[in-house]
Amino acid sequence: MKMWLIALLLVSVTHTHAEYSSLQAILSQKGLQKVTHWLTDWVQDNLSNITPPDIKGKAFLFGYTLHSMSIQRCDLPEPIISFLEGTGVSLQVTGLSAVITGKWNSRFGFTTDSGEFELVMFNVGFKSLLKLGSDRERLSISTVICSSDVESVQMNFSGGKSFLYKLFVKLFNRGVKQMVQGQICTDIKAGVNGLESHLAAMPVAMMVDPNVYMNISLTDSPLVKNSGLGLNVKGEFYSFKCPTEPPFHPSHFEMPWQKDYMVSVGASEFCVNSAAFAYHHAGVLNIHITDDMIPKACPIHLNTSQFKNLIPELPKKYPDMLMELQLYTTDTPLFSVKKSVILANVSTSVKAFAIKTNYVAIPLFRLDMETSFIFKVYIDKQLVKGMLVMKNLTVTLGASEIGKFQTEPIQHALKSVMTSFVLPKVNAQLKDGIQLPFVKYFSLKNSVLTIEDGFLALATDINGPDSGNL
Numbered sequence: 459m460k461m462w463l464i465a466l467l468l469v470s471v472t473h474t475h476a477e478y479s480s481l482q483a484i485l486s487q488k489g490l491q492k493v494t495h496w497l498t499d500w501v502q503d504n505l506s507n508i509t510p511p512d513i514k515g516k517a518f519l520f521g522y523t524l525h526s527m528s529i530q531r532c533d534l535p536e537p538i539i540s541f542l543e544g545t546g547v548s549l550q551v552t553g554l555s556a557v558i559t560g561k562w563n564s565r566f567g568f569t570t571d572s573g574e575f576e577l578v579m580f581n582v583g584f585k586s587l588l589k590l591g592s593d594r595e596r597l598s599i600s601t602v603i604c605s606s607d608v609e610s611v612q613m614n615f616s617g618g619k620s621f622l623y624k625l626f627v628k629l630f631n632r633g634v635k636q637m638v639q640g641q642i643c644t645d646i647k648a649g650v651n652g653l654e655s656h657l658a659a660m661p662v663a664m665m666v667d668p669n670v671y672m673n674i675s676l677t678d679s680p681l682v683k684n685s686g687l688g689l690n691v692k693g694e695f696y697s698f699k700c701p702t703e704p705p706f707h708p709s710h711f712e713m714p715w716q717k718d719y720m721v722s723v724g725a726s727e728f729c730v731n732s733a734a735f736a737y738h739h740a741g742v743l744n745i746h747i748t749d750d751m752i753p754k755a756c757p758i759h760l761n762t763s764q765f766k767n768l769i770p771e772l773p774k775k776y777p778d779m780l781m782e783l784q785l786y787t788t789d790t791p792l793f794s795v796k797k798s799v800i801l802a803n804v805s806t807s808v809k810a811f812a813i814k815t816n817y818v819a820i821p822l823f824r825l826d827m828e829t830s831f832i833f834k835v836y837i838d839k840q841l842v843k844g845m846l847v848m849k850n851l852t853v854t855l856g857a858s859e860i861g862k863f864q865t866e867p868i869q870h871a872l873k874s875v876m877t878s879f880v881l882p883k884v885n886a887q888l889k890d891g892i893q894l895p896f897v898k899y900f901s902l903k904n905s906v907l908t909i910e911d912g913f914l915a916l917a918t919d920i921n922g923p924d925s926g927n928l
């Protein structure tokens with residue numbers, strides 16, 4: 459009985475332990491305004507493609523439908539939008555005018571009639587408060603308040619033939635302002651509900667490449683401040699092949715809110731290490747090296763004869779044969795993100811084979827290597843640039859089919875190959891920079907990448923799509 463109680467307590471303790479996020483994203487008030495601006499432009503450009511929903515109504519025995527509506531003209535003023543601390547987003551539009559044309563159908567008993575109409579609205583406004591929350595670890599959105607106001611509406615009908623036509627027109631002109639006014643919030647709520655069903659259907663796992671995915675579920679409710687919206691995301695990588703938890707754990711980090719940039723994104727040390735863990739477990743940190751991959755100028759070549767100074771035993775046993783190497787990580791590469799630098803420890807092994815003329819590979823030996831690097835990364839001219847320095851490299855003999863041999867000469871040679879061939883090549887590429895990955899039609903500008911204590915932080919503005927490209 460007591461054991462049972464302890465077990466229950468343990469379960470409840472582990473369940474109440476809040477999960478730490480390892481990816482954080484902030485959309486500032488400046489970012490929200492920009493997004494709203496793009497959406498307003500998009501709506502304005504696409505009015506002719508927007509079909510207002512049909513309106514059906516009934517008054518006593520009289521039923522009617524307004525359908526096939528299209529927006530002929532619309533002056534859509536830029537909405538006033540802002541975050542509201544603790545709640546969500548407040549949205550206000552004033553001074554909207556529009557002309558809509560469409561068709562009407564009416565029915566009174568067995569009598570039906572139909573025709574066209576034109577509707578002109580002046581000075582329409584609405585105010586809405588949208589709540590941002592979370593539901594099943596996803597962002598959720600709902601309408602809390604919506605109110606609308608219409609200064610005037612004019613509706614002209616044509617085409618009616620029946621005796622009911624006059625009745626129909628009369629009925630409408632009396633109530634059309636109220637109907638339009640009510641319809642605005644109905645449409646806004648329907649739009650927000652549509653957005654909410656999209657969010658609810660969004661997967662909480664994002665495929666990064668065919669080997670790994672990232673869990674992007676929210677660890678907390680979104681944090682809404684007057685200066686922006688903060689999302690705490692789990693941000694843990696898993697390999698598809700072997701989606702296990704790593705032996706290390708996330709720790710708390712808090713990204714600073716940068717209200718001068720539209721968007722900020724922070725990734726913790728745990729996020730980086732979980733990616734390394736996932737790729738290591740996916741078995742992709744594994745390369746096969748053949749001699750033709752090695753530049754001519756390199757002092758070490760994969761030919762047993764050329765190893766006579768490094769491993770004298772090798773050419774004696776297998777003279778003049780081509781060699782191949784299998785290089786792979788033996789453990790998860792571990793990164794530590796310290797103020798301004800990233801330190802990395804990488805454990806690898808390299809298996810060497812001699813290749814017979816009939817392509818049969820003869821195993822020779824396995825070297826185990828511990829390498830530590832210092833890595834700097836920054837953004838310059840919108841390109842990610844960096845610098846890699848090798849701090850230490852130790853080589854030990856893991857296994858040998860050709861008898862024991864000293865590894866110091868190899869360690870020495872590898873160090874010089876790394877510092878005079880591999881790293882200069884890598885650093886030349888890192889200095890040229892890598893394009894920041896981003897979504898179609900959008901690009902980053904004014905980006906700043908910093909290495910903080912325990913996390914990497916990117917603060918950036920976003921260049922919008924050229925008009926018509928969203």
Ligand SMILES: *[C@@H]1O[C@H](CO)[C@@H](O)[C@H](O)[C@H]1NC(C)=O
Nearest residue numbers: 557576577578612613614615
């Ligand atoms: C409706 O018809 C009246 C009179 O024919 C006209 O003055 C008015 O401009 C029309 N309004 C619209 C919205 O077509």
Ligand SMILES: *[C@@H]1O[C@H](CO)[C@@H](O)[C@H](O)[C@H]1NC(C)=O
Nearest residue numbers: 477595662663673674675692
């Ligand atoms: C993502 O993480 C959450 C929280 O730990 C978990 O409930 C969910 O099942 C995970 N989803 C996937 C697809 O890994």
Ligand SMILES: *[C@@H]1O[C@H](CO)[C@@H](O)[C@H](O)[C@H]1NC(C)=O
Nearest residue numbers: 760761762763764778779780
């Ligand atoms: C190995 O290198 C020697 C010279 O260093 C060369 O003569 C020989 O052809 C090479 N062997 C193979 C298999 O490429």
Ligand SMILES: *[C@@H]1O[C@H](CO)[C@@H](O)[C@H](O)[C@H]1NC(C)=O
Nearest residue numbers: 792793794795801802803830
């Ligand atoms: C790398 O290894 C060194 C020495 O073993 C250790 O002090 C350091 O904490 C390790 N760094 C990381 C990032 O694991």
Ligand SMILES: *[C@@H]1O[C@H](CO)[C@@H](O)[C@H](O)[C@H]1NC(C)=O
Nearest residue numbers: 828829830849850851852853
């Ligand atoms: C390199 O690593 C080895 C063991 O991993 C350690 O004994 C040695 O002190 C390290 N050298 C430097 C310069 O850090």
Ligand SMILES: *[C@@H]1O[C@H](CO)[C@@H](O)[C@H](O)[C@H]1NC(C)=O
Nearest residue numbers: 500503504507925926927928
């Ligand atoms: C929106 O309008 C642009 C041109 O202004 C057009 O290229 C685009 O296809 C439209 N999008 C939709 C969804 O209709």
